[in-house]
Amino acid sequence: MKWSLNWKVTAGLAAALAVLAIVELVSLRSTDRLVDTSREIVHAQHVLDSLETIMATIDDAETGQRGYLLTGEKSYLLPYESASIHLPGILGTLRNLTANDPEQWNNFQRLSSLTKEKLRELTETIRLRKDNKRAEVSRIVLSNRGKQEMDSIRAVIARMEERERGRMLARNQQWEARARAKRIIVVYGVIAVFALLLVVILFLNSETARRINADRALRESEMRTRLLVDSIQDYAILMLDPGGRILSWSPGGKKITGYAENEIANRSFSIFFTPEDIEAGVPQQELETALVSGRSEVDGWRVRKDGSRFWSNSVVVPVRDHQGQLQGFSKVMRDITQRKRAQEEIEELNRTLKARASELEAANKELEAFTYSVSHDLRAPLRHIDGFSQLLVDEYAPQLPDDVRRYIDRIQTGARQMGQLVDELLTLARIGRQEVNTQVTGLGSLVEPAVEALKMEINGRNVEWQIASLPFVECDPGLVKQVFANLLSNAVKYTRPRDPAVIEVGSIQNNGHPVIYVRDNGVGFNMKYSSKLFGVFQRLHRAEDFEGTGVGLATVQRIVHKHGGRIWAEAELDKGATFYFTLGCQEN
Amino acid sequence: MDQDREAEILLVEDNADDLELTLHSLRINKVANKIDIVRDGEEALDFLFGRGQFAGRPPHKLPNLVLLDLKLPKVDGLEVLREIRNNSLTRTLPVVILTSSREEKDLVAGYQLCVNSYIQKPVDFRDFRETVKQLGLYWLLVNQPPPAIAQGSE
Numbered sequence: 001m002k003w004s005l006n007w008k009v010t011a012g013l014a015a016a017l018a019v020l021a022i023v024e025l026v027s028l029r030s031t032d033r034l035v036d037t038s039r040e041i042v043h044a045q046h047v048l049d050s051l052e053t054i055m056a057t058i059d060d061a062e063t064g065q066r067g068y069l070l071t072g073e074k075s076y077l078l079p080y081e082s083a084s085i086h087l088p089g090i091l092g093t094l095r096n097l098t099a100n101d102p103e104q105w106n107n108f109q110r111l112s113s114l115t116k117e118k119l120r121e122l123t124e125t126i127r128l129r130k131d132n133k134r135a136e137v138s139r140i141v142l143s144n145r146g147k148q149e150m151d152s153i154r155a156v157i158a159r160m161e162e163r164e165r166g167r168m169l170a171r172n173q174q175w176e177a178r179a180r181a182k183r184i185i186v187v188y189g190v191i192a193v194f195a196l197l198l199v200v201i202l203f204l205n206s207e208t209a210r211r212i213n214a215d216r217a218l219r220e221s222e223m224r225t226r227l228l229v230d231s232i233q234d235y236a237i238l239m240l241d242p243g244g245r246i247l248s249w250s251p252g253g254k255k256i257t258g259y260a261e262n263e264i265a266n267r268s269f270s271i272f273f274t275p276e277d278i279e280a281g282v283p284q285q286e287l288e289t290a291l292v293s294g295r296s297e298v299d300g301w302r303v304r305k306d307g308s309r310f311w312s313n314s315v316v317v318p319v320r321d322h323q324g325q326l327q328g329f330s331k332v333m334r335d336i337t338q339r340k341r342a343q344e345e346i347e348e349l350n351r352t353l354k355a356r357a358s359e360l361e362a363a364n365k366e367l368e369a370f371t372y373s374v375s376h377d378l379r380a381p382l383r384h385i386d387g388f389s390q391l392l393v394d395e396y397a398p399q400l401p402d403d404v405r406r407y408i409d410r411i412q413t414g415a416r417q418m419g420q421l422v423d424e425l426l427t428l429a430r431i432g433r434q435e436v437n438t439q440v441t442g443l444g445s446l447v448e449p450a451v452e453a454l455k456m457e458i459n460g461r462n463v464e465w466q467i468a469s470l471p472f473v474e475c476d477p478g479l480v481k482q483v484f485a486n487l488l489s490n491a492v493k494y495t496r497p498r499d500p501a502v503i504e505v506g507s508i509q510n511n512g513h514p515v516i517y518v519r520d521n522g523v524g525f526n527m528k529y530s531s532k533l534f535g536v537f538q539r540l541h542r543a544e545d546f547e548g549t550g551v552g553l554a555t556v557q558r559i560v561h562k563h564g565g566r567i568w569a570e571a572e573l574d575k576g577a578t579f580y581f582t583l584g585c586q587e588n
Numbered sequence: 589m590d591q592d593r594e595a596e597i598l599l600v601e602d603n604a605d606d607l608e609l610t611l612h613s614l615r616i617n618k619v620a621n622k623i624d625i626v627r628d629g630e631e632a633l634d635f636l637f638g639r640g641q642f643a644g645r646p647p648h649k650l651p652n653l654v655l656l657d658l659k660l661p662k663v664d665g666l667e668v669l670r671e672i673r674n675n676s677l678t679r680t681l682p683v684v685i686l687t688s689s690r691e692e693k694d695l696v697a698g699y700q701l702c703v704n705s706y707i708q709k710p711v712d713f714r715d716f717r718e719t720v721k722q723l724g725l726y727w728l729l730v731n732q733p734p735p736a737i738a739q740g741s742e
Contacts, residue, residue, distance in 0.1 A: 372691055376659055379688045379711055384605040387713035391612065412713075419711030430692065 005207055012200035016193045023189030030182040037175040043097060044164040044171075047104070050094040051157045051164075054111070057083045057090070058118055058153060062146065065122045069129050069137055080122055087115060104160060111156045118149045236333040239319070242326050244269050244287055256312075256335045258305035269331065272302040274309070290316040290329060302333075311340035364433065371429045378422050386415040417549075424551040428536070431479065431555060436562050441477045443470035443484075443516060447505055450484040454492050462499050463492065468506035471514045475583045479559045486552040487518040487579050493546055494522035494577070513582060521576040533569055556581075596620040596728055598651040600632045600668065602660050606709070610655070610686070613717040619724030624651065629663025632656070633671050636678055650681055653727045656703075658687040658694055666694070669701045680734035682727055686720075 061083035067076035091112055098104035121140075128136045140146075229237050229250045236253030238246055246269055249261040257264075257272060264271070270283035277283065277300065289296035295317050302312040314333040321327050389412045393405065400408075447467055488503065495501030504519040525533075525540045532538040534557040537550040556579075560567040563583040571577035597620045601607045607625065614620055626632045634640035636650065654672070658665035665685065672678045684705040685698050698706050707723060710716050 372689065375691060376688045379709075380603060380606065382711045383688070383709055383713065383716065384609070386711055387609040387716065388605070390713040390717075391609075416712050422711075426690075434692075 008203060009200055012196055012203065016196040016200070019189050019192045019196065023186055023193070026182060026185045026189075030178055033178055034175060037171045040171050041168055044168045047094065047097045047164045048161055050090055050097060051160055053090050054087065054094070054115065055154070055157050057087055058115065058150070061122055062118075062150060065126060065146075069125060069141065072129060077126065080126065084119060084123075087119065091115060098160075101163075104163060107156055107160045107163070111153065111160065114149065114153045114156060118146075118153060121146055121149060234334060236331075238269065238331040238333070240269055240287075240316075240329040240331055242328050244283060244329070247328060253333070256304075256310065256333065257302075263305070272312075272333070274301055274303055277301075286314075286316050287329060290318050291326075294318065299336075310335045311337040367429065368433070371426055374422060375426050379419060382415045382419045382422070386412050386419075389415070421549045421551070424549050424555070427482075428551055428555045428558060431482075431558050431562070434479070434562075436476045436479065438474045438476055438563075440472055440474050441480065442472045443475075443480070443507075446477060446481040447484050447488075450481060450488050453485065454488060457489070457492055461496070461501065463495070463501045463503060466502065466504040466506075468504075470505070470507055470516065473514060473583050475563055476559075479562065480583065483556050483559050483581065484518075486556045490552060490579075491518055491520035491522065491577075493548070494524075494541075495520050496522075496546075498522060510582075513584075515580050515582050517578050517580045519576065519578040524571040524573050524575050524577045526573050527571060530569055530571070534567070596622045596652050597724070598624045598626065598632070598635065598654045600626050600629070600654065600656045600660065600665070602627050602657060606657070609713065609716065610720060613720035614724055616717070617721035617724065619721060620728060627661075629660040629665065629668045632660075632668050633663065636672065636681075637675070650678065652682065652733055653724075654681060654683045655686045655723075656683055658685060658689055658698075666697050666701065669698065669703060673701055682731070682733065684723060684727065686723075 057079075060079035064076045064079035067073065068080075091108075094108055095112070098108040125137055125140050125146075128140070229252075232250065233252050233255050235250070236256045237248075237250040238253060239248040241247055245266055246264050247266075249259070249264050253264070254260055259271075268283070270278050273283050282298075282300070286296050286298055295315065297313070297315045299311065299313050301309045302314075303309055312333050313336050314331060316329050316331045319327045319330050389408045393400070393408055397405070444467070447470065451465060451467070484505075488505075491503045492501070495503065498521055502521045505517070506519075507514045507516050509515070523541075523546075529540050532540065534553050535550075536554040538554075539548060539550045541548075557567050560581045560583065565582040565584055567579065567581040569577055569579045597614070599607070599610060599614075601610060607627075611623065611625075614623060624635065626635050631641070632654075635642045635645065636654075638645045656665045656668060660668070663671075665687070669683055669685075672681055672683060682704045684707060685694075685703050686707050686709060687694070688709050690708040695706055705723065705727075707719060710719060
């Protein structure tokens with residue numbers, strides 16, 4: 001592009017100069033010719049002047065001779081004497097003037113000899129008159145010799161004058177033609193030069209405008225890039241030369257490492273590395289990896305200006321020009337110490353959690369072993385107590401006093417209650433360990449069998465069931481069936497004094513999630529004890545009034561919690577109670 | 589009932605109280621005339637395969653039903669069940685687990701070893717007695733025993 005531009009301008013200017021040179025050359029030559037021509041014209045003029053002088057001098061001399069011959073008056077001799085003195089000089093001049101022209105030279109020779117002849121004739125006649133040899137004079141005059149000589153001189157001079165004039169005319173015409181040609185060449189040449197210069201100027205103008213625009217665009221682009229790089233505070237953006245020396249630096253780099261640009265320029269980028277890493281050749285490896293793989297990403301401890309260390313993540317990429325020649329490397333470095341610390345904390349937490357988890361697992365195993373032995377070893381003696389008590393009654397009933405039979409009955413009741421308690425505790429423990437296997441389940445299908453199972457217990461009581469259509473939810477059907485069984489069993493139990501007992505099952509929507517409720521018109525409870533409702537072995541009624549173990553609601557709550565749900569109750573003493581629960585999608 | 593039969597029921601029970609209550613329940617309901625009793629898992633296997641103290645017992649003389657407790661000294665109930673199922677002679681022998689445990693893992697393990705029935709002993713003795721009566725009636729009267737056992741009893 002540059003070369004082409006230079007070439008174009010140079011070619012334009014060279015063409016203009018060439019045209020100018022031609023014009024100048026032509027002008028110069030033309031001037032030379034003009035000078036030559038002028039000189040020749042002056043020369044011709046000199047010749048003409050000389051001829052005229054010669055003619056006039058001779059004419060005057062002859063006129064004076066005639067006067068003297070007639071009068072003898074000596075004053076007539078003055079022109080003759082003047083001619084005698086001046087003519088040789090004038091002839092000498094003319095000889096010089098005609099030396100270069102052979103024809104004129106011949107004419108001059110003739111003129112010279114004729115002139116000398118004339119002067120001799122004049123000299124002779126004047127001498128004869130002085131001697132008063134009148135007859136001699138008359139003879140000479142009458143011989144017409146003088147007139148013939150004069151005619152000859154006139155003829156030669158006329159010939160010479162004609163030749164000179166002709167030459168002058170020719171020179172003049174030649175000069176005019178040349179002047180015309182010169183004018184044309186100069187005018188067109190100047191026009192051509194102007195045109196060429198105009199083209200060059202226009203071209204330069206457009207090129208300059210284009211370059212200015214390109215320059216501005218480049219500057220703006222550079223400024224934007226600079227602003228972009230400067231605005232990035234969390235990353236150090238560096239340009240390295242192929243040897244790893246720092247060529248450019250960004251404010252983010254100062255923020256991360258503490259080095260200002262003038263402190264870091266031209267230093268090797270290994271300045272950020274720890275002495276151990278430098279020893280191990282880590283900086284060089286980073287560049288080599290970038291060269292081999294096209295990219296190198298490394299995490300590691302780096303050193304700030306103040307010697308403190310930071311955990312960095314850096315990416316190095318080789319930078320090549322259009323020809324693929326390595327120009328250096330770009331390096332982007334981040335301080336991720338915080339992240340590293342957070343990660344380490346998380347790892348530490350994970351380790352702790354894993355330890356806790358294995359502790360928990362061990363505790364769970366222990367609990368499992370405990371419940372196993374409870375279910376086995378605790379139930380067996382109860383069974384024996386009940387069994388042998390029964391055998392006692394069966395086989396010795398007639399012999400036993402009423403009191404003994406009553407005591408045995410109490411023993412059996414106690415044993416059976418404890419058996420039930422153990423069973424329920426085991427259920428609670430089992431639910432705690434059991435995983436929730438959810439599937440979409442129609443809750444109505446879980447309520448039905450629970451109601452059915454209570455038919456025996458109702459045993460002729462007047463119970464009004466109001467069971468609304470219930471939604472389908474994702475839950476573990478086996479566990480949720482237990483929830484309904486326990487809640488409905490409670491409802492049946494605590495409505496025992498009511499006629500009719502009304503037990504209601506339904507659902508309401510809360511924030512788009514179903515809330516299931518079980519409501520009864522039973523004896524209810526005081527809300528100030530509601531916090532104790534779901535605790536294991538917590539009972540709000542006396543065992544004489546309502547039997548129970550205090551495990552049922554704890555089991556219900558555990559199942560609901562296992563589903564990620566919530567359970568709560570609203571009640572009023574002697575007015576009834578409502579238990580609400582959700583399955584999953586906790587509102588908080 | 590065939591009087592030649594070696595035993596109608598083999599009762600495997602280590603606990604003396606349980607043993608007495610079970611036997612009482614079986615007898616009072618007149619379920620079985622012939623009940624063999626062993627007190628641990630090793631004895632149970634020796635009995636079935638005619639080994640140890642039961643060396644003289646013909647192995648093919650098998651009971652119609654085995655009532656098996658799980659928690660047994662020496663060799664536990666599940667191990668006994670595995671041995672029974674691994675032996676071609678006893679593979680089809682009806683075995684009912686009668687235990688205090690209703691742990692899920694015991695249930696799963698029992699059924700994986702192809703137990704024929706799993707019954708938890710109820711705490712309430714009247715329920716227990718009823719249960720024993722029903723299982724005896726079912727397995728000895730209602731149920732048709734597998735042919736190998738029938739053949740063995742001839």
